[in-house]
Every structure is written in C-alpha cells, then in structure tokens.
Amino acid sequence: MNGTGLSGQVYAHVGQAFRELRYDLLIVGAGRMGAALARFVMEAAPQVRLLLAEEGGLPNEEGASLLAAGVWHSFVPPEQRVRTERARQLLGESLNTCGVLQGRADPHPGFSPLRDFWTPELDALIDPEVLPFARLDARGGSFSVGSQTLQNAQTAVKLGADLMLNVRAELLGGGGARLHRLSVTNTHQVVVDHSVTLRAGAVIVAAGAAGAHLVEAGLGLITAHRQAYRQSPRLNLPSGPGSRVLRASGFILRPHSGGYSVTPPTVHPDPWGYVPSGGRLAGVPVGLRRELIESVLDNLEALPGLGGEGLVVGRSSADIPGAWVALPAGGWPLSERLDGQHWLLLGGERADLSGLSVAEELALEIAKLQP
Structure with a gap:
C-alpha cells in the first residue's frame, strides 16, 4: 500500500x-x-x-x-537542448552509444563529406551521390x-x-x-x-x-x-554491434537484431475512427500503408536499401509492426x-x-x- x-x-x-x-x-x-x-x-x-x-x-x-525506435541524439533546436541532455542523463547505461549519423543532400554548417564517416554497411543503405554530406553524434545511440x-x-x-x-x-x-x-x-x-x-x-x-x-x-x-498510426517495418540488411543509427530523408534506420528497424516520417495525422490498412505495390496488396509506400518510393534514390528485397512488406498491415503515436x-x-x-x-x-x-x-x- x-x-x-x-x-x-x-x-x-x-x-x-x-x-x-x-x-x-x-x-x-x-x-x-x-x-x-x-x-x-x-x-x-x-x-x-x-x-x-x-x-x-x-x-x-x-x-x-514496445515499438518505439529508442534513439537519442543531440541534433535538436537550441530551446530543447537542456531537456534532451537531461533525458540522456536519465537514460544512463541503458543507452548503447553506437553513434547517430545524419545524412544531407546539400552543404550546411556542421556537416562534413559523408566519406569521412563511411562504413561498409552503408554501401547497401545510402547513395553518397544523393546524400554527400553528413554529421555524426558519437554520443548518440539506441535503447530499448x-x-x-x-x-x-x-x-x-x-x-x-x-x-x-x-x-x-x-x-x-x-x-x-x-x-x-x-x-x-x-x-x-x-x-x-x-x-x-x-x-x-x-x-x-x-x-x-x-x-x-x-x-x-x-x-x-x-x-x-492529435494522433497518427505509424508502422516500423524491418529491413533485412546486415548490422552488427558497432553499426550506427542512420537518419536521412525523414527515416531512422536503427540497427536491431542483425538487421534494421525502419521508423518512417509521419506523413499526416489520422482522424479518430480511422482503421489502418495496407496498400498496394505494383498492384499487389502489401502490409505497408499507402502513405509509407509513397515515402519509400520518394526516397529510393537517397536510400536505395529500402528498394530491395530486404524491406519486409508483408501481406497485410498485421504483418508489419505498427502503433498509434501521439502528435x-x-x-x-x-x-x-x-x-x-x-x-x-x-x-x-x-x-x-x-x-x-x-x-x-x-x-x-x-x-x-x-x-
């Protein structure tokens, strides 16, 4: 009591x-x-x-x-830095400081050539010609x-x-x-x-x-x-204990269980009463929502790894992990x-x-x- x-x-x-x-x-x-x-x-x-x-x-x-990406990094607006740093302190040892790499298409203060941070697993994930610049937060990482x-x-x-x-x-x-x-x-x-x-x-x-x-x-x-329904499909491309989290084009690719979990951008809020359902890819019903399919197609040049057989699309939305998130x-x-x-x-x-x-x-x- x-x-x-x-x-x-x-x-x-x-x-x-x-x-x-x-x-x-x-x-x-x-x-x-x-x-x-x-x-x-x-x-x-x-x-x-x-x-x-x-x-x-x-x-x-x-x-x-249960489905959240569990990624912390310092790429935040100045007005949020005190709170984010305190959150990192509270995470303590539960944070796996694998590093968070953010890609960008054009030069910007704080960004360097992507080749300065290149690792072998990035070959299958990102096109350095489309996203030639990057910055690394070595203090960032993932957690459960x-x-x-x-x-x-x-x-x-x-x-x-x-x-x-x-x-x-x-x-x-x-x-x-x-x-x-x-x-x-x-x-x-x-x-x-x-x-x-x-x-x-x-x-x-x-x-x-x-x-x-x-x-x-x-x-x-x-x-x-408001609220939205967000899916987190799996990307079956190799990752290891030292693989970094990749942030690019609104997506977060988090190393997880030898592959990657994909957290896409939230396209728009969902109205109350909305029931999530899968979309169609080349006319074939799949488990990815239509909005997620559109986001993937729009970013295939920058993130070609999303366009291969490694992305799990399922046959229905029940096959793809998803959850309601607050906005x-x-x-x-x-x-x-x-x-x-x-x-x-x-x-x-x-x-x-x-x-x-x-x-x-x-x-x-x-x-x-x-x-």
Whole structure:
C-alpha cells in the first residue's frame, strides 16, 4: 500500500480484490511516459498514494512503447537542448552509444563529406551521390523503450506505487475515474468486466495517442493534440554491434537484431475512427500503408536499401509492426495542466529525445502539491 515504505500492490486480473477507492494520484497509462512519471513521483514524494493504471500488459504490446525506435541524439533546436541532455542523463547505461549519423543532400554548417564517416554497411543503405554530406553524434545511440518502461514501472512499485493492469479508465469530473477491469477466462472466450469508481486528488492522463480523446470524452475538454498510426517495418540488411543509427530523408534506420528497424516520417495525422490498412505495390496488396509506400518510393534514390528485397512488406498491415503515436501540439513532449486536478502528459514522436525529462519535470511539480 502506498505511503508505507513497502512495495506497492500489482493487480493483474479481476480475481484480485481491489478495495482502495481513494488515492492521492492516479496515472492513466503505464507506457513510457506514465511509467517514468510514476517512478519520478515516488522518488520525489514517497508518501504519495499512487495508482498506475494500464489498459494492457506491461509493456503494452499494442502500444508505441514496445515499438518505439529508442534513439537519442543531440541534433535538436537550441530551446530543447537542456531537456534532451537531461533525458540522456536519465537514460544512463541503458543507452548503447553506437553513434547517430545524419545524412544531407546539400552543404550546411556542421556537416562534413559523408566519406569521412563511411562504413561498409552503408554501401547497401545510402547513395553518397544523393546524400554527400553528413554529421555524426558519437554520443548518440539506441535503447530499448520497452525495457526502460518495464524498469520504471517496477521501480515505482518497489517504492510503494500500486499498479493495475488490464483496466480501462473512464475519466470523471472532480478528480477520479471509473475503472473497468478486464480479464479473459481460461477458455479465452468470455471477457470478465468488474467496474469500480475511484477518487483521486490529481489525475494525469498519460495514455499516448488516446489521451486527448479520453480528456474530451470524460472531461469535455478539447485539446490541440492529435494522433497518427505509424508502422516500423524491418529491413533485412546486415548490422552488427558497432553499426550506427542512420537518419536521412525523414527515416531512422536503427540497427536491431542483425538487421534494421525502419521508423518512417509521419506523413499526416489520422482522424479518430480511422482503421489502418495496407496498400498496394505494383498492384499487389502489401502490409505497408499507402502513405509509407509513397515515402519509400520518394526516397529510393537517397536510400536505395529500402528498394530491395530486404524491406519486409508483408501481406497485410498485421504483418508489419505498427502503433498509434501521439502528435503533441508543437511536436515535442509536453505536460499540460487541464484544470485544478487534471494534467495531460504526451511523449509523441520525439519522446526518445526529451520524454524522460518532461516526465521528471511534471513529477517534481506534482510532488510539490502533495501535503
């Protein structure tokens, strides 16, 4: 139980009785942002009675936390440098400093000839005639967002936070939520639903792409934030422990399990109710969304590796890893106070770069408000 100095309780299914109907703080969403916030709050204010509620498992296999590229680099605007550097400190040893290489088509301050950074695996990935300039962040690298999320949630529980999995939260005015606990019987046929109303002194919505919708449906508050569905196909070209992350033409190619994971640019926001589906390549149905196919075709000259047999296209969108991502207004991770008791916490596409520091800032703000 929170506030006792003992480890918190983990509620994984409806068979576990839940009687705590009042908390100081409810965090909706145990993805990368919610889990980090819970950890930082418990470190700053261990007396806080905190419940971290997650609709899926941990880390959620359908969420962006498990599929995120997990890439940190220092190629950011000056106004973001303090936050990104703090995020790197918080990443600590979980960051594999393999280096991040950014390619460019035209000369620019800070860029050098690409041949100065050339490595053998780049032969199959990039055309140096199209992208002849580059810069290298030797301090940059990659990390596992899923492992980081799990570790942060576990640390929060060890410090006294309660964690509830398989629960859908419906926000209530006045601070609190209607929690719908979900579980499936051992026949995998019947969904058991147990609902409970919980009050909380403060509620932080850290539900990623679904956050703005939860706030609108539960509190009637409209925000400027949006969402998109982003796929992360695999590129089966050789990579090794020392291979660098490549950023070029809006794509991120991250060395992963002997190949590369591909993070494409987000072309446009998806409306609520949109159902992701695959497109067609030369008239043949594939798993890549039409927008992703267009992005690949537009950049084949610069990144010829995307045009070979190594790119996994699948037969349906189910074959290609994908997840909903938040698109915070302004494009960078943020926290937004909605009223006297509710906050919205969003990571989005650049959560790798400054998400941890934004979560830490909000945690310190929340801690100051506790008695």
